[in-house]
Amino acid sequence: MDPVIVVGAGPVGLTLALALARHSVPTVVLDEGPGKDEQRPARTAVLREDTTALVERLTGHSFGDVETGARWTGWRSMRRKQVMRELTFSDELPSPLHVPQHELTGALRAAIADERLVKVAVESKLDALEQDASGLTAHTRGLKDTWWRGSYLVGCDGPRSTVRKLLDVRFPGRTAVERHAVAALRTELPWPGQALLHRSPPWRGGGAEVTGRPLADGAWRIDWLLPPRGELVTPDVLVTRIRETLAGWCGGATPAYELLDTGVHTVHHRLARRWRVGRAFLAGDAAHLLGALGTHGLDEGLRDADNLAWKLALAWHHGPREVLLDSYQAERRGAVSGRLRAADQALPALRGGKGLRAYVPGTARGQDALLMDGHVGNGQLGGPGRYADSPLAPESSDSVVAVDTEPGSPVTDVGVTAPDGTFVRLRDRLGRGHLLVVLVAPGTVVWERRHWVTAGIMPRLAAAVTALPHPAELLVAEAYPGAAAHSVLLVRPDGHLVTALSGVRPAELYAAAEAALGEGAGKGGAGGSGADSRSGSGPGSGPGEASGASPEHMTDSESGAPTRAPSNTPPNAPSSAPSNAPTSGKRGPKKSGGSS
Numbered sequence: 001m002d003p004v005i006v007v008g009a010g011p012v013g014l015t016l017a018l019a020l021a022r023h024s025v026p027t028v029v030l031d032e033g034p035g036k037d038e039q040r041p042a043r044t045a046v047l048r049e050d051t052t053a054l055v056e057r058l059t060g061h062s063f064g065d066v067e068t069g070a071r072w073t074g075w076r077s078m079r080r081k082q083v084m085r086e087l088t089f090s091d092e093l094p095s096p097l098h099v100p101q102h103e104l105t106g107a108l109r110a111a112i113a114d115e116r117l118v119k120v121a122v123e124s125k126l127d128a129l130e131q132d133a134s135g136l137t138a139h140t141r142g143l144k145d146t147w148w149r150g151s152y153l154v155g156c157d158g159p160r161s162t163v164r165k166l167l168d169v170r171f172p173g174r175t176a177v178e179r180h181a182v183a184a185l186r187t188e189l190p191w192p193g194q195a196l197l198h199r200s201p202p203w204r205g206g207g208a209e210v211t212g213r214p215l216a217d218g219a220w221r222i223d224w225l226l227p228p229r230g231e232l233v234t235p236d237v238l239v240t241r242i243r244e245t246l247a248g249w250c251g252g253a254t255p256a257y258e259l260l261d262t263g264v265h266t267v268h269h270r271l272a273r274r275w276r277v278g279r280a281f282l283a284g285d286a287a288h289l290l291g292a293l294g295t296h297g298l299d300e301g302l303r304d305a306d307n308l309a310w311k312l313a314l315a316w317h318h319g320p321r322e323v324l325l326d327s328y329q330a331e332r333r334g335a336v337s338g339r340l341r342a343a344d345q346a347l348p349a350l351r352g353g354k355g356l357r358a359y360v361p362g363t364a365r366g367q368d369a370l371l372m373d374g375h376v377g378n379g380q381l382g383g384p385g386r387y388a389d390s391p392l393a394p395e396s397s398d399s400v401v402a403v404d405t406e407p408g409s410p411v412t413d414v415g416v417t418a419p420d421g422t423f424v425r426l427r428d429r430l431g432r433g434h435l436l437v438v439l440v441a442p443g444t445v446v447w448e449r450r451h452w453v454t455a456g457i458m459p460r461l462a463a464a465v466t467a468l469p470h471p472a473e474l475l476v477a478e479a480y481p482g483a484a485a486h487s488v489l490l491v492r493p494d495g496h497l498v499t500a501l502s503g504v505r506p507a508e509l510y511a512a513a514e515a516a517l518g519e520g521a522g523k524g525g526a527g528g529s530g531a532d533s534r535s536g537s538g539p540g541s542g543p544g545e546a547s548g549a550s551p552e553h554m555t556d557s558e559s560g561a562p563t564r565a566p567s568n569t570p571p572n573a574p575s576s577a578p579s580n581a582p583t584s585g586k587r588g589p590k591k592s593g594g595s596s
Contacts, residue, residue: 005150012284013156023313041184096273106491161286172485173270187257294375324518
């Protein structure tokens with residue numbers, strides 16, 4: 001079968017290619033550039049715990065060390081000279097990961113270099129796309145004209161996405177929601193390792209808000225909130241801001257610092273009308289732009305890749321399931337549109353500063369709490385989306401029990417006993433294409449596995465797991481938040497909870513697994529036609545219809561990135577990597593399988 005074509009070699013496209021390879025799906029990545037990434041210390045990403053685990057699992061690289069990324073020790077919110085809120089990170093409250101984007105992309109590229117199922121075609125710019133009943137044909141230009149044949153195609157090619165334009169998908173939303181001057185520098189501040197949000201700083205020229213977030217190796221990224229329009233940030237103006245801010249934080253004297261990079265970061269809120277058109281999909285900045293109030297678009301883009309990879313893998317190995325493929329748009333577009341709506345509702349109160357709200361006691365503290373939650377990845381502004389209305393959600397039954405994780409939400413990373421008797425983390429078992437069945441059995445940690453693996457309900461549960469309609473792995477947890485003893489959790493390959501049942505319920509477990517795979521009588525029904533993905537209907541209407549500046553005419557500073565200031569192998573998995581050999585020249589596409 002033809003490989004999946006991924007257009008774009010940024011973090012989202014590379015993550016998707018690696019995730020598909022873990023599912024034994026061959027991929028061609030079309031990289032418009034030369035295969036190298038510019039080092040921009042001011043262009044960073046903040047990733048939550050589960051997305052960090054995703055990229056570490058795929059790359060085999062541990063971030064958060066002294067050289068590549070930083071995990072903060074705490075968070076502090078200040079207003080003028082007063083500390084409003086403080087937060088200390090711990091094992092129970094993990095810190096987000098703050099990492100330069102080029103470090104993340106470099107680790108992904110290094111992992112792909114050793115992956116035989118991924119081919120990267122550099123200097124390959126997409127300019128034509130055709131679909132038919134059995135696949136797609138894409139044409140690229142660069143060093144030579146090339147036709148590529150694929151089974152599916154995913155556009156991960158950024159805010160000016162060529163794939164989105166070729167699919168004729170609208171990209172409405174709001175332009176220049178926020179603007180920030182950005183500097184990456186190396187210095188010593190009074191609170192090493194602790195991130196800071198400072199509103200209305202008391203020094204002259206402090207502006208409305210400044211954020212300082214630690215990076216690795218003693219570096220910091222500092223962001224100054226700018227008026228939406230009108231203020232030109234020259235190098236001299238930015239250096240003045242840096243010196244005044246450092247002096248204000250360090251008792252009046254500017255400490256020694258090394259300036260690493262500068263830029264202007266403009267935040268847009270946009271949401272593509274459709275994320276699936278036939279065999280073509282959109283992901284990352286090609287599908288959505290967001291980033292105000294501490295939210296981070298790259299984190300959501302990685303969630304797109306994680307959500308789509310296992311669904312495309314099932315379709316590639318076993319044939320398309322329309323309900324399953326349509327669920328990508330329903331789940332991910334719904335989650336992102338919810339965050340955009342929340343940000344749009346909060347912005348007037350947080351940025352307006354006028355009206356009755358400004359005189360209500362406690363308003364400032366509430367705003368600081370809202371901003372902090374957005375920055376550290378909590379609450380409606382910052383927390384991961386829940387797929388509450390997913391078409392893959394099973395029908396409810398009397399056997400369903402409540403746990404602290406709601407159905408459709410990412411599971412908590414608890415310790416589990418694997419089938420071979422080893423103790424691992426639950427997230428370590430994700431991304432393998434399996435369903436996970438987790439039995440909560442207190443006391444198993446103090447007994448050797450051989451004593452309880454054939455006792456009690458284990459044999460019956462093991463038989464039920466073996467009979468599921470898709471390969472599944474049975475894990476045993478000493479405890480799970482909010483779960484009673486003998487609760488059974490069904491978890492999707494991307495780590496989202498399908499359901500929690502009281503005890504061993506083979507029929508209900510089987511029905512929930514069928515629904516999660518797009519086969520059973522879940523909310524989406526069975527055997528969908530995929531019409532929703534073609535008509536443009538779907539959850540959420542986006543952040544607004546006013547299109548503002550056309551995405552096709554965005555400047556670099558409008559793209560959402562800082563710019564310089566002036567194991568189980570499916571039965572038909574390939575035994576070796578496909579050649580993916582393209583045909584050069586001007587002739588039209590072939591309709592046969594394989595690369596052409």
